[in-house]
Amino acid sequence: MDDRELVRDDEVFVRMNLAERVQHGLLILTFITLMATGLPLFFYEFKFFKWLLPTGRAFAVRGVLHRVAAVILAANLVWHLFYTLFTARGRANFKAMAPGVRDFRDASGQFFYNVGITRLLNRLGIGKKFFARHPYWLFKEAPRYDRYNFVEKFEYWAVGWGSAVMIVSGFFMWKVDLSLRLFPLWVHDIFIIVHSYEAMLAFLAIIIWHMYNVHLNPEVFPMSKIWLNGKITGRELRTLHPLEYERILQERKKASISVTYN
């Protein structure tokens, strides 16, 4: 049977199931709340934040909102942890999410494929012999990705690491009395610094990196809808996640052969 018939272009695959979409949705809500109620402390001179937090009870309300969102974020993380451990799909996703040397090669491959500097050098006749012997370094093709590419893996682990750092440092900032019973003041100062700069990093990473990859990127502009409907088409799978596509294809080929034999 033809490949295109085994995995049709308009066939729909589930990329994010409902549980994963709800987890992602909760992450969006809590992240926005945490940023809106946390960033003003970092940029207290900004007029916008002065407006967002007028004098009076607003500041205390801010604190409560921040903590409520933080607890939801932590609970969401725990849910995700259990989901990953105790469902087959979760375990499979986790395995696909595992970082490897391959991801570094993919990242540099994607970068040099886009920039094309080695192809330019080759065309100009510089290092021709080298490129003839090692055509890989010409980066003629874009790297072929599996279920999760290096961008997605990076974001996933960044959220994991970031959440852990924020939860631990935030917990001790919340329970400042406990923190200062356990640690000297300068260690508590480190919690505060870590919490604010990790927040800064997360904020920038989301508005620059994540927003580009899922919104502004010409591939998906104005927005990838996977986070809403969880669906990916056979065609998208073939172009964006070719290795996953091929694996599915092989499985179906095997299945169709066994069907034929029986």
Added chain:
Amino acid sequence: MGFDIPRRTTFALALLLAGCIHPAAAAIKNEDCLACHADARLRSAAGTSVAVDPERFRASVHGQAEVSCVDCHADLKADKDFPHAEKLKSVSCAGCHDQETRVFKASVHGGATVDKDGMTVGCKGCHGTHDIRAKDDFESRTFAINLPRTCLGCHSAKVRNARGGAFVELYEKSAHYRALERAGLTLSATCSNCHGAHDIQSVKDAVSKVSRKNIIKTCGQCHVGIQRDYLEGVHGKDYVKGIKDVPVCTDCHSEHDIRSPMDLDSTVYTTKVAQVCSRCHDDMALSRQYGFAPNRMKTYANSFHGTASKFGEIRVANCASCHGFHDIRDPADPKSSIYPANLPETCGQCHPGASKHFAEGKIHNALGTTGDIRDKAPHIVKTVYLAVIAAIIGVFLLFIAADLFGRAIRRKTHG
């Protein structure tokens, strides 16, 4: 005076004596004057009222003491020919009130201060004329509750102050005036309590009750305990040495507009304390001159306390919460609230169960300014974070630029 005989009694005795010796001199009675002057419409040729309200005069301090008209309008004493001359000499109070007059002449209101508009202040400017009352009389212009209105009669509009037109009027916003006006608390400071009465001097004059030299004593008339605390603190100790830059009461509390620290508009309201202290304690020149730590405001503002305070949160430490206020002491003084051994107690006011760990590190952490690990460690963490953020965001931007560039090139070559 050896005996403290009330003036009223002295005066009555004098009159009695005068009456015995010269019965003829008492010929002109008040009734004679009031025969014409009781007419409320009576006017001089110039058109000004020369009427005297008999009731108000009788109720006045002079009426009660049965002072006769001609005792003050002395040039009419010998006059028998009525109606008398149109123009009379101005009344001199010095005849009886000689000491007050002498003190007054030397004051800022005394003759020397006639301004370019020809304005001067005499006794009647504050006390009135025929209806002068004792200062403890509710009706008196100089009664504590009424005095501000009397002084403001000139000092709100007519008298321009170097500090601006409304400077004196600000008193009406103060806790002192509220106590007077709302609570009827006549013990509260009215104008004369701080400035004096007959002996008012310019604030620039060292002998003035409100000069830097005397203000502590003046406020201390009522705020005795605060004066004691202040003099025990670092500010008070330097004040006694005559150091001019040291803050006195008015530097933190303002002058006329002194409000309760609970008042949102007070200069020492909890969210505003830092601004007051930082006028000196964020000043490089002063910190170098007197050897105290600079950048207190900056380091406070960077802390959670300072940030929350900027957003108007009041349940957060300001300078005074930790350092105290009137009796702020050197941190090396074992009695100081921020002496390391006292920190658990000081911090414990808000952080119950505060341990000795509060002393291990700095609240005003000017990161990395000393070699101490407690200063260095947070600084190193911050620096590493900044470097990591810069690197990661830099790589992101590089990848995005490469992606857009690659797409543009491919679109061109592949159509």
